[in-house]
Amino acid sequence: MTTSTATSPRLRDRWRTWAWILAALAGIVVTALLVTKSPRPEGYLDPEAVTQRGGHALAQLLHDRGVTVTRATTIDEVRAATRPASQLMVLDNGNISDEILDALAELPGDRLLLTPYSDTRERLASQVRITSYQGDEIVEPNCDLREARQAGAIQTFIGPTYTFTNPGPGQTSCYGGTLVRYQDGNRTITVLSDETPLTNLQLAKQGNAALAMNLAGRSTHLVWYVPEKPKVGSSAQPKSMGDLIPDQVSMAVWQLCIVVLLLAIWRGRRLGPVVAEKLPVVVRASETTEGRGRLYRSRRARDLASESLREAARYRVVHCLGLPVDESPQVVTNTISQRIGRNPTEIHHVLFGPVPSDDQQLTALVQQLDIIERQVRDS
Incomplete structure (x- = not known):
């Protein structure tokens, strides 16, 4: 029985080694398949991205409707x-420089701006400004815009709401300011x-x-602009969250500060100066042990005391023998017996025996545990 039990840990170690090797080989195969597979764009709202955050589904719907989408x-x-007859949809992802904004402002055709930052909004939709923010909710159009009335209610997420700098004719606001549109000469500007x-x-x-098809499909040709990240040395500046904060919020924040x-x-x-406090009294480990022993003695808890002593002695002996902590009592007993040359029954009685009936037996147990531990350590 001792031989079979001693070989089982080695078998488990071998299986663990082979499991790690097989897992590494599987990881190499999966990595090779992913690397050799032709990559697809994964950018946010990219018309070719098929991820959850991509825009391939909308691009496909527009294509089926007869709209030519140019990425x-x-x-x-x-x-x-x-x-001049096309519509430009601009996704402001923070990678638009001032030079690019100047170039976009000179291009002909309608514009559809998606969550523009302040500088983008001032250059490409100068009549629109932020008023507040809305939360996650389902909102109705509440406007006369054909695209919104055909779409009906939509699910909005956290984002700004807009109004017009100079209200006038030809301006439309839908979904509580989430969608606005106005005419700038022969150009239609829509901000979502x-x-x-x-x-x-x-x-x-x-x-x-x-709503997405109605807004993006107003023209037979849609230029879907997803700005790429600026290269090293370019003049594009990253946008901050402060660009989305209305002007009146800054004053409120300063007041709160x-x-x-x-x-x-x-x-x-009111609390006064800081008072220095002395460190707590240091209690020696021996005093803690004596106090615990007196507590066991006052409650006649020889069962708890003997089990604590045996558990501590078994842990030290098993660690000294190089056996697992959760090894069976029979294996521990036989291994100690072979190591120090004592009777296995006597060793089992000391390490795993019954609870002492009085204090003298408890004292004798402590002495026997100390003898076995010393013999194992010196063997």
Whole structure:
């Protein structure tokens, strides 16, 4: 029985080694398949991206409707694809520089801006400004815009709401300011504050698909502009979240900061200076052990005391023999017997025997445990 039990850990170790080797080989095969597979764009709202955050589903619906979708990632591609009869859809992902904005402002055709930052909004939709923010909710159109009335209610997410700098005729606001449109000469400018409904994941919910197709499919040719990340040395500046914050919010934030500062000063003066406190008394380990022993003795808890002593002795002996901590009592007993040359029955009685009936037996047990531990350590 001792031989079979001693070989089982080695068999388990071999199986673990082979399992790691097989897992590594499987990982290499999967990595090779992924590397050799032709990559697809995975950018946010990219018309060729099939991920949940991509826009391939909308591009396919527009294609089935007869709309030609031209994907552009640079300003040169946008210039080459834009025509007076086409519509330019701009996804402001924070990679649009001032030079690109100047070039976009000179291009002909209608514009559809998706969640534009402040500088993009000022250059390409100067009559629109932010008023507040809306939460996650289902909203109705509440406007006369044909595209919105055909789509019906949509699911909006956290984003800004818009209004017009100079209200006038020809201006339309839908979904509580989430969607606004106005005429700038012969150009129609549409601003959508939340582009999330256009993604592959959200397109099929509520009236998102209808609204997206109506807005992006106004013309037979759509130039879908997804700005690429600026190269090293370019003049594009990353956009910050402050560009989306309305002007009146900054004053409120500063007022809150002043209030918090005054409250901190008031509380600090009220509590007084910091008082140094002495370190707690250091209790020696021997005193802790003696106190625990006296507690066991006062409660006549010889069962708990003997089990604590045996468990500690078994842990040290098993660790010294190189056996697993959860090894069976019979294997531990036989291994100790072979190591020190004592009777296995006597060793088993000391390490795994019954509870001592009195204090003298408990004292004798402590002595026997100390003898076995010393013999194992010195053998």
